[in-house]
Amino acid sequence: MRSSTETWRGAATDLRHLMGFRSRSVRRPRVAAVSLVMVVAMTVLMAVAPAWLSGIPADRLDLVEAALPAALAGFLLLGIGASMGGGGGRELLPREQAVIHPIGPLTEHLGALVLAPLNLAWLLQAWALLATTALTVGPHGLLGAQVVVLLWVVLATAAAQVVGWSVEGVRRTRHGVVVIRSVTGAAALALLAGQVAGRLDDLSAALPTARLADSLGGPRWPLVAALLLVLVVGAVAAGGVPARWALGLPPREELRVESGVHEARPAPTPRLLGADLALMRQLDRGSVWRSVGMRRGLIVLAAGPALVALGAGLSWDTVLILPGLGASGAALLYGVNAWCLDGRGTLWRESLPVAPSATFDARTLVTAECLVLVSGVPVLAGAIRNGLPERQVAIALVACWVVVVVQVLAIAMSWSVRRPYAVDLRSPRATPAPHAAMFGYALRLSLVTTVTGMLFVGASSVPIWWLPPAFAALFLLRSGLRLRRARRRWLDAPARAEIALTVSAG
Structure with a gap:
């Protein structure tokens, strides 16, 4: 029989307790509460105010609308980079403090998802997507379009978390560090070569985000939102598999640093x-x-x-x-x-x-x-x-x-x-x-x-x-x-x- 920490219900319960613990350890709770209200107000402002802007030239609006599919895809790339750099995502509780608590990998996975919006780059990119959507859609159909965009933001974050845990798991294998560095370098060079050759526009047009951008403000947004919601649930559930795998492996890079033998270096010559x-x-x-x-x-x-x-x-x-x-x-x-x-x-x-x-x-x-x-x-x-x-x-x-x-x-x-x-x-x-x-x-x-x-x-x-x-x-x-x-x-x-x-x- 599996323990409660290995089930999604137990992980959600543990996450709630950890969030309550961290919220009570904030040094200045009033400042935190005011900041949260300001972030929510700023999000609402970005999602609504641009829809009523007037006097913008039509060619500028066309450029913004044409860049929306690439912006949607860029948010996914941003999430992947953040999760890869953070070893799968941020941790709710420091490792040494978490030793005495039965925190399972599913709780770690959910905690990383919850902490994703506390990344300023994530928040600025989300605000930019909401503002761009409001500007291109206008007042009519704004609610449905922003619901779709918000669901895409959640989906991209969850999908990026799947990639982040998978990369962290590969890193912890024997030759995983070399593999990840090689693949990342090759991908960066491919994107750079595509940009220099002027082929990234064709790639952006072929991405699924182009169809997603076309559906914004249309009458079929409930169907698109329902599909995205199903994909969100699937992505969150899928992230638990690589999270279990990655967190069950020893962190080779960290252990190499902590257990390695380093020869004494000569004292630097003062100049x-x-x-x-x-x-x-x-x-x-x-x-x-x-x-x-x-x-x-x-x-x-x-x-x-x-x-x-x-x-x-x-x-x-x-x-x-x-x-x-x-x-x-x-x-x-x-x-x-x-x-x-x-x-x-x-x-x-x-x-x-x-x-x-x-x-x-x-x-x-x-x-x-x-x-x-x-x-x-x-x-x-x-x-x-x-x-x-x-x-x-x-x-x-x-x-x-x-x-x-x-x-x-x-x-x-x-x-x-x-x-x-x-x-x-x-x-x-x-x-x-x-x-x-x-x-x-x-x-x-x-x-x-x-x-x-x-x-x-x-x-x-x-x-x-x-x-x-x-x-x-x-x-x-x-x-x-x-x-x-x-x-x-x-x-x-x-x-x-x-x-x-x-x-x-x-």
Whole structure:
């Protein structure tokens, strides 16, 4: 007889208990409640308001309508990328805390589905689909069209979860990592070659999403909605099979890191940095690149926008926005709670005979290196695709790049010393902070960097060469002061002890 954790009813009951537990552990419940209301209100606004917009040229509406099938397919690709990068999906409860609880793979599968909307990229893409649908359909037939789109969003998320668990299961086989890397690279090259050859439009027209887009606003939407609902139930049920398989296998990449034997590396030769700072930076670099989640996340965040910039031929106005979004994504890997990267090792790190300033400076430098790496690759890809920009655009691009990196770095280090969390980042499914907090962090970072990028986009169109550096000086001054305050707080012994005890409790 199967236990209750192996049945769908038992998994749903466990999920309800876990959701209740996580909701009661939120540090600021009022802020979480207000944020939830704002998200719901924004969703309703995006789904309704564009239908009553007037004065839009007919050719623009035709372009939007023609791009809708590709946007529907893009949402599925986004979900697949997120589930693959997260090892099957985010976890409701950290692995070490879940050991003493009878949480089965079906509960893990349902929890990953429930947590999918807490991804800012998922939410922005869903809002874009709702707004595009409302704009193309208009007031008549809007309700049926949005019901179909919402069901497609749920179906795409569930189908992406099936792919994510399957990929994670293959990764945990003997040669699975090589297989997944080879298949992913081949798929990326095929999409890039199709875009360069101009054949992706033909592919988009042949996708089932083209028929789905044609049915929006039509009289047969109840039939389409019923079909999608059946597919949603099937996809959710199908996801339980690879989830059981994947979670029943040992995580080879993580175990290789934890059980591997590493030869002692020579101490770095101090050049521009002091001996203690150089040694601490080497330790921090090793912590980042040995982590499966960090390594996988940095590669995905750098390669994804780069492929888009190469394949789609983004203009420099759009490329100017990418460094900020890339830096924000890199900070969300661990930078918003930078000290959690050490975990229990924080107590050992604090026992080393080095100045506290060297610890903070080393962590700041390594975090900055990650931000520069992830935000710089799309810029280089844009240069390869578009050629060298004009002088004014180049000045604005360099200024914007430096500003967003320092801006995100100052914000992340400030959050790290003021709101530390105890988490275990050894699992690629883990997040450096609770999911509600991560959603707030993502929203604020994306908003700040997008506004900053748009400001420099405007400065790039003004023929005044010193305008971008002048803006950059103001931003860097403010970010420098914020980073200095964060460093001062870390140097305070009681605050540093509180951070160390908090993160080491995980």
